Amino acid sequence: MDLLPQTLSGAAATSSSSASQVREEEDDHNQYQQHTDFRHPEVETHEIGTSYGANLSPFDEVSTIIRDDTWSCIIVLLTFWFFVSMTLILGVYGSSSLELGPNSSILLQPNPIFVQSVKVEEVNISSPGPVLYGFYNTPPLDTETTWSETHTVSVPADSHQEWIYFLNGGSQISISYSVYSSVFLIIAQGKEGLAQWLEEPTYPNTTLSWNLIQGSGMIEQDISKSSSYYVSVGNLNTEDVEVQLNFTMNALLYNTSAAYYKCSFKDASCSLKILFPNGNAAVLTSPGPEQDIPNANQYVKLSYGPRWASYIVGIGGMTVLMLVAFNFLNKFRCTNEDGIRAQQEDFRSERAPLLSYKDEDQSSWGSLYDSASNDEGDLEDFLAAGSLEGKSVRDGESNNTRRLCAICFDAPRDCFFLPCGHCVACFDCATRIAEAAATCPICRRNIKKVRKIFTV
Template identity: 60%
Template sequence: MADPPPTPPLSHQTPSHSSPTPLRFPTNASAAILRDDACSCFLLIFTFWLFVSMTMILGVYGSVTFVLGPTSSIVFQPSPVFVQFVKVENLNLKANSGLGPILYGTYGDPPLDVVTTWGETFNVSLPPYSHKEWKYYLNSGSAINISYHVSTTNSSVFLVIAQGAESLNRWLEDPTEPNTTLSWNVIHGTGMITQELLWSSGYYVSLGNLDDEVEVALNLSVRSSMHNTTNAYYKCEVTNNPCNLNIFFPHGSAAVLVTPGPQQNASNEWYVKLSYGPRWLTYIFGIGGMTLLVFWAFNFLNKLQCAHEDRSGIRSEGAEDQRAALLSHKDDDLSSWGSSHDSLPQDEEDLDFLPGGPIDGKFLDDGETSNNTKRLCAICFDAPRDCFFLPCGHCVACFACGTRIAEAAGTCPVCRRKMKKVRKIFTV
């Protein structure tokens, strides 16, 4: 029997990782996908910032209507970035006989250093299960002094001072609950109550009756803290025509609305509408700038992702080219080995190709045929896995392919670690 053929010499190849990386350009399909994504992103961002702008114009700085009592002083300081002017209208001119609030414009927040005292008198007839209320806007440092007289000594009436409409509504739901208002009192006969106010807010003075009809006399004496408008640069009485106050940019301005004192034979409540004029340049440049900024960030991240995918594709193509080169060398080796077996008898060649033929000098049973394919080289699929790599220890190739991998790539195809040696596994 002839000696086994010598192992053919291996041709050295340049490692694939040392070759320059070719430039790749996106195809027409990928470019179309990128354009569609960019258009969708632009529309989505533009719609979002448009919604934010409409929320600011119609919500945060939308028009509001409120009620002011006599001798009220309230300050509005809108942001000069979003508001260009403030507009104030008087909605009940006939009820006030032409008298209206006065709108002042100051450069900053005016101090609360003006103190004035005023009062009102009410004679009220309360039916059973009814209430009567009066609203006042008072600043911090103000005080309310109420003297009362209940006509029927056997009747009890609730007298409360509530801060804000929410507190008043909670008291109306349960008039007997004392913790819903700032001041809660059950009055009968004659007496007086006093309440100091610590916050600038709207306050309600209210009477409630749960018994038979009763008459109550109230005398309100109010010490009110007012804003100092001596240094105001703008003054406009809100009567027949609305008043417009421009807001300076970028430092801003303060709008101070002051109502006159109580008048005889006239309504002492003013229904006022406050509107804000938007600074359109802020919204236009804001929407455009933020849209372009987020759109640029989206494109930048999208390009990074595409570049990462391209590099991954190049590495996978390099691995496929390397595997194809190894297979081509293996085919050359097999052809050279086959030429040296021409002198073998034909019957021995037939035995080698039988399903139960010899492999490494041993015959396999039918049940071991499928397991044999799992032990074949992962590169050429022709020879058994008879080597392993150091230091990782992976065993995935035959000794010939493993030697070529060590000389060509120098890294393990499984874990990509640097290979030091290839050890052959000998079957005994």
């Protein structure tokens, strides 16, 4: 009779212990499930990002990048072309004022691609005035004319007197002078040459002809380039100097007999259309010196009408060329990236790990208890070794490297991984491994948890 209650109590104890073990397993499983649920969104996010990156084609990414670069380059190109257009319209073919000396013969032959018309306006209306001629081709420079001018001037102290002439290449200037004091007589090409001489009157290399004259003599100068030339006398003395000069000009003029257009500025302005695409030429002439006119120089304003169609077509053409160039670069770049990607895949396959990463299959769910049951003896030995190790450290004895962390070799092994149960690292190193790789360094199984071992 006593045996039956004892049997029942033993069975009840066994049942209660089994129930408590089941509850502990359920608690561990619930904690494990909570841990899994906590990490699951990150895994899902990573998988979604991976699938999204897999759905995007590398060609689409490259095309998007190059498309942005293309628009940036097109904007830069349009800005560059805008500044080029403004430079041509306002700089090279901008309006300018011309001072015409006697018997001037100026050839105007602008580029027909960028210029549509030439307009000349007379600033100081005089009679006779300048004349604008139009030609289908460049007229010959074969008309020769010679005239002489006599000037007797009193040049003030620290001052100068100048005369301007427009001479074509092949002309010649002869100047005879008579002066009783030392003065400078120069022939300068353009306003720039005259301005350089005015800055340094005693420096001889800034002008076409530089002469320090006194008494009587003659100076001759050949003209090799069609331009405006200034003949000037400079007085650096402290008193006025009277100078007598005689100019003899042997000039070459353009032949205007074959002109199809002639305008004598009856309405104070003349305009000539530039033919496209071959173009044409214009010649602006001025009358010879008149004895009854004290100042024979005349002033005109020269302006060019832009051909806007050329600028618009130029913008379109450069844009098309840029797009074609970027299309070619797209294909070339994609081809190179395919080759590089293939090489990287080959290299990645060669560097594949010896132990592959284990997926989270159903076999991993119960491995915690299997590992714990199989390695229970080893775990007890480890705990005993840990306690001994703590004592040896406290006593100042040498450490056993087999019981230290396999990562840092500094702290003892005080944790193990779940679900595999391997104990190879300290808690800090194991936490870093779980956060970084999330795989056990021994079996390459995914780490679910890191459990710390407490010794008493």
